[in-house]
Amino acid sequence: MSAIDLLRPDFMDSDELRMLEDATDRFLDDHADSAALTRWREQGYVDRDTWRAAGQSGLLGVMIPEAYGGAGADFRYEAVIMERLALKNALNFALPLHNAVVAPYLIDYANDEQKARWLPGAVTGENILAVAMSEPGAGSDLQAMRTTASRQGDHYVINGQKTFISNGFHANIIIVAAKTDQEAGAKGISLFVVETDKVEGFERGRLLHKLGQEGRDTAELFFSDMRVPAENLLGGVEGQGFKMLMSKLPQERLVIAWQAMGMIEAALTLTIDYVKDRKAFGKTLFDFQNTQFKLAECKTQATVAKAFLYHCTQALLKGTLDAATASMAKYWITEAQGKIIDECLQLFGGYGYILEYPIAEMYKDARAFRIYGGANEIMKILIARSL
Numbered sequence: 001m002s003a004i005d006l007l008r009p010d011f012m013d014s015d016e017l018r019m020l021e022d023a024t025d026r027f028l029d030d031h032a033d034s035a036a037l038t039r040w041r042e043q044g045y046v047d048r049d050t051w052r053a054a055g056q057s058g059l060l061g062v063m064i065p066e067a068y069g070g071a072g073a074d075f076r077y078e079a080v081i082m083e084r085l086a087l088k089n090a091l092n093f094a095l096p097l098h099n100a101v102v103a104p105y106l107i108d109y110a111n112d113e114q115k116a117r118w119l120p121g122a123v124t125g126e127n128i129l130a131v132a133m134s135e136p137g138a139g140s141d142l143q144a145m146r147t148t149a150s151r152q153g154d155h156y157v158i159n160g161q162k163t164f165i166s167n168g169f170h171a172n173i174i175i176v177a178a179k180t181d182q183e184a185g186a187k188g189i190s191l192f193v194v195e196t197d198k199v200e201g202f203e204r205g206r207l208l209h210k211l212g213q214e215g216r217d218t219a220e221l222f223f224s225d226m227r228v229p230a231e232n233l234l235g236g237v238e239g240q241g242f243k244m245l246m247s248k249l250p251q252e253r254l255v256i257a258w259q260a261m262g263m264i265e266a267a268l269t270l271t272i273d274y275v276k277d278r279k280a281f282g283k284t285l286f287d288f289q290n291t292q293f294k295l296a297e298c299k300t301q302a303t304v305a306k307a308f309l310y311h312c313t314q315a316l317l318k319g320t321l322d323a324a325t326a327s328m329a330k331y332w333i334t335e336a337q338g339k340i341i342d343e344c345l346q347l348f349g350g351y352g353y354i355l356e357y358p359i360a361e362m363y364k365d366a367r368a369f370r371i372y373g374g375a376n377e378i379m380k381i382l383i384a385r386s387l
Contacts, residue, residue, distance in 0.1 A: 017076060031050050040093070040215030046093045054095060064103055069124070074317060078096065086265070098130075135162055145189070149192060154229065156228050158226045204220070205219055212361070261337075263341070263362055264305065271344040294347065
């Protein structure tokens with residue numbers, strides 16, 4: 001039973017969505033058991049075989065049109081997958097990034113020939129997708145990026161580096177943001193699709209050793225006179241990259257919010273089960289008023305967060321989700337995630353600090369949610385602009 005007994009709205013309740021829930025759970029039971037989760041964290045990445053298995057199970061590229069092998073589904077299906085990943089403590093598998101953050105750039109901006117070349121492999125797991133925006137000196141401030149791309153004949157020559165790139169270890173289709181005009185600010189940014197096995201001058205750096213999310217491969221990327229075919233300029237026109245990024249960021253922030261929400265729900269469920277079983281001073285932890293009050297606060301915050309998330313998801317489906325509201329969802333839900341998981345860990349006592357317990361892993365993993373996809377301080381700036 002879920003710790004949050006909020007009724008699903010009609011738009012999130014269908015036989016197809018419930019079938020996807022069941023299929024995702026079966027896949028995770030088979031491929032993301034406790035041994036696999038531990039292995040991912042120890043080695044720093046999810047195995048390629050797991051990606052291919054996800055493709056065989058129909059979990060990759062669900063929003064990719066049927067003409068290219070996908071299901072042609074909408075964001076609701078991605079939300080279901082993200083929720084199940086979170087409830088199974090399997091969010092180190094960056095499938096949502098592949099599906100709901102990167103693939104939409106190719107769906108919306110690649111031409112038909114490019115879609116036919118790149119998208120079928122993204123459905124099978126042959127192609128793993130990533131997007132490279134952040135640099136050592138440019139995170140939330142994308143206009144400060146220093147990676148450059150200069151046109152030379154029928155190629156662009158790209159120089160620079162990127163960091164904090166999720167899927168960076170495995171990805172073979174990477175959307176790289178670079179400056180084609182260094183004097184034009186945001187209007188000088190363009191996006192390039194880099195097929196890593198077909199270019200020279202591309203190098204992967206080390207896997208970054210992180211505080212949490214150890215199983216989500218996060219790498220540095222280096223470009224040294226990397227020659228990319230001019231036709232791989234996404235959208236075919238220079239200077240459109242920033243506009244493309246801004247158009248996709250509201251959905252990316254909702255992707256983060258859905259994962260955070262799922263982790264909140266998983267943490268509450270684990271904690272309620274634990275305090276009802278754990279004995280202290282002759283009664284269960286749940287019998288103490290402090291425990292009840294703390295969990296009542298957490299459940300209330302979680303229920304409010306999920307109701308707002310449903311509202312934002314419906315707006316996204318209608319095409320009316322604006323940047324400020326998406327920023328509210330990312331900011332509010334990830335802040336709630338941190339507070340609720342902290343309270344849950346406290347109720348586990350000393351066991352909450354032991355990494356054998358999922359609540360400890362959640363505590364570590366949750367911290368990055370307030371940073372990536374735009375730090376929460378940036379979310380507040382975007383929200384303030386709407387006042």
